[in-house]
Amino acid sequence: MKPQTASVFGRGAPQLDLTAGEMRAIVASALRDLAPESRVLAIVPDKTRDDNTDVLFPILAEILSALRVKRFDALIAQGTHGPMTEQEKRAKLGAGLGLPGLNEIYDHRWDDAAHLVTIGQLSAEQVAEATQGLIAEAVALSVNKLLAPGNYDIVLVIGATVPHEVAGFAGGAKYFFPGVAGPELTNLTHWLGALATIERVIGRIETPTRRLIELAATHIPARVIAFNSVVTRETSRLRTHALFAGELSAAFRQSAAISRQLHIKYTGRRYHRVVALLDEHYDEMWVGGKASYKLGGVIEEGGELIIYAPHLKRLSATHGRLIERYGYAPLEEVKEMVARSEELRANLCVAAHLAHVVYASRRDENGRLAPRYRITLASAIDRETCARVRLGWMDPRSFRLEDYAGDPNTLIVERAGRDLYLVAPDD
Incomplete structure (x- = not known):
C-alpha cells in the first residue's frame, strides 16, 4: 500500500465500512519499517470514548509481536478522568483471551508529580503566537513519566476523531495534551478553549488550541505514529x-475532514427546546456536558435544553x-470568578468546564447577564446539587418522551453528546 501523503497511510470516506482485514493492512503499512527490538508504548483512549480500539489494539499487538519488538506497553490517555477497572481496560483493548506481547497497562496520574516528567517548555512568545494573543505566558510541558527520553523508541497514538469543545476535534496531539499531560498545559488548554469561545472552536480543524498542542507535541522525545479512526455507531x-x-498532524487532519462530514448535523433552524437523550458512555457531568456543547448551537435564546x-x-x-x-455560569462571569479566586486560577480546566456547559450568554429582560438557554437535568443527581450548580432539575421517573414528540419547536436527539448540531455550515 502506498502512502496517501509522504507520511500517512489509510483510507477514508463517509460511505466506507472498513473491515478488520482492511484496517490490518493499513496498520501493517504504518509499522513496516519498525526496527527490531524497538520499545513501543501505545497511548489509548479511556472508557468515555466510544471507538474501535478493541479492534485496532489486537491488530497492533499481533503485528508488533511478529516484528519481535523488545517491549510493548499501553498507557490510558484518561486526562483528568478517574482510572478504569481492570475489566474495563481489558474490554477497551479487546483483550479477550489475551494480547500477544503486551506487558503493562498503565493509568495516567495527571495530578501526581511523582508520575510526571518535564520534557520542555513553551515560551510566552510561542504561546502568544499559537493562541493569537489569547494567552501570553510560558508553560512547562509535563507528561507521564513513561514518555521521558530513553524509555521508549516508538509511541503509538490510537483514537477516534470527533468534534471537541476544547480543541475543535479530538484526536492527534490531544492524546498527549491533555491526554497524558500534567496540570500546566491541561489547565491552560481548557481555559484557552473557553477564551476562544466554544462557538468558534467546536467542529473546526484549525483552532488556537490545536496549534498549541501540536507545538507542544514536537517535544515528545520518541518517534510518534498516529492511528486516527472515524467511526459511527x-x-x-x-x-x-x-x-x-502515520505522522501525527497529517493523519489527524485527514480523519478530521471525514469526521466533519459524518459528525456534524445541520438543522437549518434553531429550536426553543432540545431534548438530549444522553449517550450511555457519559456517567458524570464532566463528560455529560457534551450534550450542551454539541447542541447549544441549535437552541434559541431563552430556550431550554x-x-x-x-x-x-x-x-x-x-x-x-x-x-x-462555583457553579455553572457564562464565560464573562467565570472570568470574574477566576480573577477573584486563586483556587480557580489553579484549576482552569474546571473554570473552562463551568463556562462550556453554559455555552453562551444573553441579557435578560432586566439587562442582567444570563445563560443563553436554561439547562434542566433529569438524572441521578439530586435536586439540591442541581440547584447549587445553577442547573434545573427534573425527576427522571417523571420524564416521558411522548410529552415532547411531535412538537415542531422541540428537537429530540438520541445518543446526545456524540454528534455536533449546527444550524448551517457557516456556523
Whole structure:
C-alpha cells in the first residue's frame, strides 16, 4: 500500500465500512519499517470514548509481536478522568483471551508529580503566537513519566476523531495534551478553549488550541505514529469509515475532514427546546456536558435544553467539589470568578468546564447577564446539587418522551453528546 501523503497511510470516506482485514493492512503499512527490538508504548483512549480500539489494539499487538519488538506497553490517555477497572481496560483493548506481547497497562496520574516528567517548555512568545494573543505566558510541558527520553523508541497514538469543545476535534496531539499531560498545559488548554469561545472552536480543524498542542507535541522525545479512526455507531456495532496512520498532524487532519462530514448535523433552524437523550458512555457531568456543547448551537435564546440521563450519577469524581463551589455560569462571569479566586486560577480546566456547559450568554429582560438557554437535568443527581450548580432539575421517573414528540419547536436527539448540531455550515 502506498502512502496517501509522504507520511500517512489509510483510507477514508463517509460511505466506507472498513473491515478488520482492511484496517490490518493499513496498520501493517504504518509499522513496516519498525526496527527490531524497538520499545513501543501505545497511548489509548479511556472508557468515555466510544471507538474501535478493541479492534485496532489486537491488530497492533499481533503485528508488533511478529516484528519481535523488545517491549510493548499501553498507557490510558484518561486526562483528568478517574482510572478504569481492570475489566474495563481489558474490554477497551479487546483483550479477550489475551494480547500477544503486551506487558503493562498503565493509568495516567495527571495530578501526581511523582508520575510526571518535564520534557520542555513553551515560551510566552510561542504561546502568544499559537493562541493569537489569547494567552501570553510560558508553560512547562509535563507528561507521564513513561514518555521521558530513553524509555521508549516508538509511541503509538490510537483514537477516534470527533468534534471537541476544547480543541475543535479530538484526536492527534490531544492524546498527549491533555491526554497524558500534567496540570500546566491541561489547565491552560481548557481555559484557552473557553477564551476562544466554544462557538468558534467546536467542529473546526484549525483552532488556537490545536496549534498549541501540536507545538507542544514536537517535544515528545520518541518517534510518534498516529492511528486516527472515524467511526459511527449503528445499532449494536461501530462502523469504521476511515483509518489514517502515520505522522501525527497529517493523519489527524485527514480523519478530521471525514469526521466533519459524518459528525456534524445541520438543522437549518434553531429550536426553543432540545431534548438530549444522553449517550450511555457519559456517567458524570464532566463528560455529560457534551450534550450542551454539541447542541447549544441549535437552541434559541431563552430556550431550554433537557438532558435525560438516568445513568448520570455525579458531577465529577475528580472535580465535583469545585464545580459545586462555583457553579455553572457564562464565560464573562467565570472570568470574574477566576480573577477573584486563586483556587480557580489553579484549576482552569474546571473554570473552562463551568463556562462550556453554559455555552453562551444573553441579557435578560432586566439587562442582567444570563445563560443563553436554561439547562434542566433529569438524572441521578439530586435536586439540591442541581440547584447549587445553577442547573434545573427534573425527576427522571417523571420524564416521558411522548410529552415532547411531535412538537415542531422541540428537537429530540438520541445518543446526545456524540454528534455536533449546527444550524448551517457557516456556523
